[in-house]
Amino acid sequence: MRPLPFYFALTTRGRAVPHRTFFAFILPSIVAMLLFIALPIVSVIVQSFYIEHQQVLVEVENCQPFGGCTKTVRVDAAATAEIKASDPLGRFNGLGTYLNRSHLAVDEIGVIFASNTGLGDIVARIYNLPFYKALAFTLAFCAIVTPLAMLLGFAIALAVDALPRLTKGPVIFFSLLPMIITPLIGSLILYWMINPQGILGATLQQIFHDPNLSLRGSPALTWLTLLFYGVWSNAPFSFVVFYAGLQTVPGDTLESAMIDGASRWERIRYVIIPHLAPLATFVALVQVMDNFRVFEPIVGFSAEANATSLSWLVYNDLSGDSQLFGSAGATSVLTIIGIIILLTPVLLRTWREFNQKVV
Amino acid sequence: MSSSVAAKRPLSLNLIIGGFIVLWLILAAFPFIWTVWGSFKVQADFFSRQSWWNAIFGPYTVQQTGAPFTGDGYYGAWVTRDFWRAVGNTAIVTVSVTVISLTLGTLGGYALARSGQRYAFWILIIALVFRAMPHITLVSGYLLPFFQLNIWGVLPTSIIVLVAINQPFTLWMLHSFFLSIPKDLDESAMVDGCSRFEAFRRVIIPVMWPGVVTTGLFSFLLAYNDFATTSMLLSADNQTMVPKISSFLGSVQEAGNVMYAVAAVVSATVPLFILVLFFQRQIVSGLTAGAVKG
Incomplete structure (x- = not known):
């Protein structure tokens, strides 16, 4: 039997559970999700409309016996702290944070379009704005890592399926490691290897006879390293799912394809790939969701100079001495909007199929 | 085939x-083997510009410590830098998150699998959207309220947050597992006069352990691997392993003690190795459950 896509078997019909009993069972889970997922989303939206208080400035006159008087402006720390304590959210800023230079940068984009020297110039200057730089990397990471990891996973699945029975177990064990490892730790392990003093970094320098070669040196090499890490850590998931799918390929269909004279490649192309297609949708969905939140490798590889992501921007706003809640909130809301746009096709399709099933 | x-x-x-x-x-495997081996060397060997053979034979390790292998990195991380405390915190967090997630998730997943109502479908779809939320965006919503309520920085807060973040996934996985348990099982118990909850307790609980163990593994991994929430929600004293490693990375690099960080990283990797070693079959079946079974 063909494996069903995950959304087909959502519920089974039969003797329905009464509403009261249903909610008695599910209430704790719902409360947890409302309090710690739904409510924080609301809190993020509210925060994004506020901005930190301005510091309270006082003018102090400094008079010296012979030099006359000079007026200096300094920050009144006590008064600033008092305002902050009485109203921790900050002052209302409307959409100001969304439109400023660190986010959508509406004014700057206007200027770029008004005066530029061509398409290359527009792209380069927009890329220099922090939000668009992060957006570019996040989208590129999703769009490049997801298909490459799926291809590599599929190739590994085909190869492992062809191995003798005894070797399969150990091969699967080692193949799982890049996926199971904590993302921050996995990227640190690779980072130490590509460090100019690590095994890969030092060897590359010797191969290219360039003592200054560093994989962190240029944006292109940094992107390449992060993308490589992405494929490395994502491929095992595709591999495991496709490998399980290969076990359910109907032997009859394969045999009849062979009798009809289908070559090895044709059997993969016309029997195996169509059989695995529903699984591929599932894998792609999960990986796009996970890759969109790419964050730990940027910390692990210390790559923030050349590559940032939306999640990293939020982290950067929140860590450090002055926590910019308004700025972090605005980036978070934009990120959530991005995720919803990405998920819309899937949700629409699921909804349509569910309705067909009901009718 | x-x-x-x-x-x-x-x-x-x-x-x-x-x-x-x-x-x-x-x-897939060489980076791990290399780092485990290198963690028993001194920095001059593991980070050697001259030749990577140094990391294998360890001439400087012999020179500095008198033996080809040294546990200095481990001593520095665990004792000097108090890594043991982070290990304890991680144990508390991961075990609590797994147990609470599974308790809530089995009840909810069972109800979703047996409901057949339209709203059960919607709850699952909303859970899918929640599952897609980048964790750090939620964290930026937690911080201000947690500061106000004065519950920031302690372990219980992080545990509850991780349980909640974990719920969508746990619900999906256990829901699809309970669909694979025949309905007739609990319904015949109800015909015999059990209430829904009694049927769950007497008939379903005894047969649900394979699914619960598999889901538990993934809850454990989520809590263990988390960096975004724990690094922002825990105070320096209460940090778990991953944020601890990240926070002492900068200072040990300056002090020339990178091997402390390497040893800590290897220490944090070992439990994952053991987990895969013993539960490889469950992990594989769990990953595919969502896709193949529905």
């Missing part, structure tokens, strides 16, 4: 397959 096809495979194809697998295994 492999058995009938294998016999007819030409030698050249077998060689390509073998070569490809060896290449992949090196890619």
